Amino acid sequence: MRWRLKVGATVASVLALFCGYLVADAYDVVPGMVTLAAPYDAPAPFPDAPGAVPGPSPEVAVPALPEAAPVPDTDRIGDLVTALAEDDRLGKRVGVLVTDAATGETLGESAAGRQQVPASTQKILTAVAAYAGPGGEVTLPTRAVLEGDSQVVLVGGGDMMLAPDAGDPDAVNGRAGLGDLADQVVAQVTLSGRDSVSLAVDDTLFSGPDVSPTVRDSDVADGYVAPVAALAVDVARLTDDKYAKRESDPAMAAADQFAAALEDRGVTVSGSISRQTAASSAREIGRVDSAPLGQIVSYLLEESDNTLTEVVGRLVAVDAGLPGSQEAAISEVVATVESLGVDLTGAVLTDLSGLGTGSSTSVRQLVDTLAVAAQDPTMREAVTGLPIAGMEGTLHERFAEGNPGRGYASAKTGSLPDIRSLAGTVVTTDDRLLLFAVTADAIPEGGSYGANMLFDEFVGDLAACGCTTDAP
Structure with missing residues (x-):
């Protein structure tokens, strides 16, 4: 009987302690699961991102010009082209083309479709093919x-x-x-x-x-x-x-x-x-x-490095699953540029650097290659990587002080005996981007150095050439 009383007393004590703990827990005096506090507010839903809209297409590099934008002065540019093409100091075979980068409009031309010796301006084709093929981020x-x-x-x-x-x-x-x-x-x-x-x-x-x-x-x-x-x-x-x-x-x-x-x-x-x-x-x-290959391409354009151009061309071929040979490199560079929409009909490439004999392209083909690269963000560095007039690479000692194109033109040079060429971009006084190419491949003996100066003056005149005040 006594042991039953002890068990009963113990059970009562435990129950009392448990009840006391529940009361303390309810008032949050001790930790536990019971509480008399009001429940937490329901969590707020995740907010929507304010103003989230689809971004622009990455395929659009240069936005469309507004209708009110001024247009280049085609009369003035045409006069500059004619004067350069008819300059006897350059000989009888001069090709010139100037276009508007934004619209593709031809602003002035002379013998733009004639096949001529491009010299090192030919490197532009390999540069564009490198970006279109392996890509600028590839390393070797x-x-x-x-x-x-x-x-x-x-x-x-x-x-x-x-x-x-x-x-x-x-x-x-x-x-x-x-x-x-x-x-x-x-x-x-x-x-x-x-x-x-x-x-x-x-x-x-x-x-x-x-x-x-x-x-x-x-x-x-x-x-x-x-x-x-x-x-x-x-x-x-x-x-x-x-x-x-x-x-x-x-x-x-x-x-x-x-x-x-x-x-x-x-x-x-x-x-x-x-x-x-x-x-x-x-x-x-x-x-x-x-x-990265893009930096190598910029280097070869600035320094006009013939060896690296041939190397990059072979890398374009290897990337396409072809042998790393010169023949495959030339074939794949041409095929890649044509796949971008450039008509290379009639062009002949006997190497990729332009150093060898027998190559020919037109100034139209050079400008068209620059144009497709300028419009595509994945290839644009083939254009922006060209040496800056008066500041970099093979243009470091060209475009003398006072030339309006100094710092505003970027171009690839070309130099062979009695042959000079220049192809690239220039920004006008109205911030209009123009594409140009000029080639003279029958310069009278002793006139090659003077041809460089004539080309520089021509591009400088393009830079100083403003737009007309009225839009069409």
């Missing part, structure tokens, strides 16, 4: 792979602008460095205790001929072009001069410098360096990447 890898325990293969991916040692992340020429690649390889090789490797180079990305047969031997000897290779240091220059003599075998010369970098870091290269296609099963142990 230089890799090192390990076959077996001690065979290193240096694999070229098209970068002929390697630095011999450390790369410079802010540079275009020299962005990727063989020294940086050697650091990665040494770190991997020495993990197994090795201090010696054999070395091969795989330069099979591109195939011959390495130099176009249409290029003069004297131009090769003078350093205007190097043999095209899947890898090289400083575009195969033997010195720092822009037109220095070039390595006869750029890929093997790069491999020699890579071997020296390995040895400087304590890994000996045994035997001679061979050529070898890297096996698909080989393990990658190092990689460095070039500057």
Whole structure:
């Protein structure tokens, strides 16, 4: 009986404590699930984004002009074109075309459809094809792979602008460095205790001929072009001069410098360096990447680099699934530009840089190529990457102080014996963007330098040429 009383008392105590806890919980004195407080307000719905509307089409690069916009002075521009075309100092074969970038309207022309020697203005075709094909963001890898325990293969991916040692992340020429690649390889090789490797180079990305047969031997000897290779240091220059003599075998010369970098870091290269296609099963142990292709294209346009133009053309072919040969490069550059709507009927390309003999295009074809690039955001940098008059690249010492086109024109130059050309854009005093191309390919002897000045004055006059006050 006594034990029942004790159990009853215990149960009563527990119940009392529990009830007390519930009361304390209800008044939020102690933590728990019971409360007398008012419930929380229902959560507000997620707000709609105010003013959200579909963005503009990325395919529209230049918006339509308002109807009230002034129009270019076609009479004045026509007079300028006629005066230039009839200038005896330029010879009897002068082609000129000026168009309005916004409307495509022809503002002045003379022999615009005649096929003439374009010289280096021909590089515009390759530049546009590079953006339309591989794209400006693509980079070119230089890799090192390990076959077996001690065979290193240096694999070229098209970068002929390697630095011999450390790369410079802010540079275009020299962005990727063989020294940086050697650091990665040494770190991997020495993990197994090795201090010696054999070395091969795989330069099979591109195939011959390495130099176009249409290029003069004297131009090769003078350093205007190097043999095209899947890898090289400083575009195969033997010195720092822009037109220095070039390595006869750029890929093997790069491999020699890579071997020296390995040895400087304590890994000996045994035997001679061979050529070898890297096996698909080989393990990658190092990689460095070039500057983006768009920056390379801007570089070749500014410096009028013949070798890099040929390299980029072959990359366009490889991107299309074709061999990395000169023949495939020329074919694919032409096909790509034509696919954009440019009529290249009658044009002949014997190389891509314009250095060789036998190429011909019309000023209409050059301007039309610029026009399609200017209207498309994915290709526009092929136009904006042209050197600025009086400030950059091959136009650095052109467009003298006082020329209205200085700083307002951007153009690709072309220079061969008795041949001069210029193609690009110019902004007028009314902020109208014009496209132009001019070629003279039969300049009287001794008149080539004067032709540059005449071209500069012509473009400067276009810059100073205002619009008419009344819209149509």
